[in-house]
Amino acid sequence: MITLQNTLYIMTPLAYVHLDNATLRVDVEREKRLQVPLHHVGALVCFGNVLVSPALVHRLADEGKALVLLDDSGRFKARMEGPVSGNILLRLAQHRAAQDPVITLELARACVAGKIRNSRTLVQRGARETDDADDTGLLNRSADDLAASLRATPAARTLDALRGVEGEAARGYFAALNHIVKPAMRAQFQLDGRTRRPPLDRLNALISFLYAMLMNDCRSALEAAGLDPQLGFLHAVRPGRAALALDLQEEFRAVLCDRLALTLINRGQLTEADFEPREGGAVLLGDKGRRKVVAAWQERKQEEISHPLLEQKMPIGLLPFVQARLLARAVRGEMEGYLPYLAR
Numbered sequence: 001m002i003t004l005q006n007t008l009y010i011m012t013p014l015a016y017v018h019l020d021n022a023t024l025r026v027d028v029e030r031e032k033r034l035q036v037p038l039h040h041v042g043a044l045v046c047f048g049n050v051l052v053s054p055a056l057v058h059r060l061a062d063e064g065k066a067l068v069l070l071d072d073s074g075r076f077k078a079r080m081e082g083p084v085s086g087n088i089l090l091r092l093a094q095h096r097a098a099q100d101p102v103i104t105l106e107l108a109r110a111c112v113a114g115k116i117r118n119s120r121t122l123v124q125r126g127a128r129e130t131d132d133a134d135d136t137g138l139l140n141r142s143a144d145d146l147a148a149s150l151r152a153t154p155a156a157r158t159l160d161a162l163r164g165v166e167g168e169a170a171r172g173y174f175a176a177l178n179h180i181v182k183p184a185m186r187a188q189f190q191l192d193g194r195t196r197r198p199p200l201d202r203l204n205a206l207i208s209f210l211y212a213m214l215m216n217d218c219r220s221a222l223e224a225a226g227l228d229p230q231l232g233f234l235h236a237v238r239p240g241r242a243a244l245a246l247d248l249q250e251e252f253r254a255v256l257c258d259r260l261a262l263t264l265i266n267r268g269q270l271t272e273a274d275f276e277p278r279e280g281g282a283v284l285l286g287d288k289g290r291r292k293v294v295a296a297w298q299e300r301k302q303e304e305i306s307h308p309l310l311e312q313k314m315p316i317g318l319l320p321f322v323q324a325r326l327l328a329r330a331v332r333g334e335m336e337g338y339l340p341y342l343a344r
Helices: 054-062 087-099 101-129 133-155 159-177 202-225 243-250 253-266 287-302 316-331
Strands: 002-004 007-010 016-020 023-028 031-037 043-047 066-070 076-080 275-277 283-285 304-306 313-315
Touching: 007 316, 016 054, 054 066, 054 076, 066 202, 076 202, 087 101, 087 316, 101 133, 101 159, 101 243, 101 253, 101 316, 133 159, 159 253, 202 243, 202 253, 202 283, 202 287, 202 316, 243 316, 253 287, 283 287, 287 316, 304 316, 313 316
Parallel strands: 007 043, 043 066
Antiparallel strands: 002 007, 016 023, 023 031, 066 076, 275 283, 304 313
């Protein structure tokens, strides 16, 4: 259980959340674990098998407070709120922002800057940890290139120019990932450029699978915050495309997905046997490999970090939810621009 931005997140299985006079109380195995004044709670988010009393559901609806239901893995299930809600006002603000080229560019620039900054952090970490002088030199040069791309981000005056900066940074970054893989594992895991549909090598297959899980978490976070996942700023709007979820995902790719992928490879937790070649050169994770990755992903999301802006400890799995609420504040004009999550 954790409270962030006036939102209470309940993650304990079989927790019972109910009214106790003018307070919200959380019991686990009939023992009180938390009790807070209801007027301090702006929204209630429940993960998995959490029980919510009917009286509390009605009270939340009466007071215009959202109740969000997610499954154990964070997949969005439902959002319930009463007639008094700022949700429509938030979405109107989001549509206005998307139609304003200045605001759109600024929000898109924040997404790209967060992505490049966190990519550089991962590359620098790889340079520090390798024992090979050639790899160290190459990774340091890649970090310098990413720093140059980061400096070029504020100078981009159009979305196309900004996307060009992001694309160039991504090409150099993915080329550097091969030098973070330990030499003994490089024969099995060699990234030959970024390939998606389908992935054409094992490392591409692994990061694509992780990106898919991250995408689900980002979409759930936006739904929980009341934003429209399909209306983005950096990514173009297309039917059936969760453009805003793709925007939010950018700042987390390196620090959550790529870092975990490299850890699984370098520790030998994944091997060639965990992947399946398909016709046409495609490579996909096999069933055993998927199970390993999902387990590692869930363990990683339980690890605690200190959010650099909020200065509060929280599980890594809540980062997209926190950032979605910060994005909502930026869209409403309550913050001077959006501040992406920056890993340390």
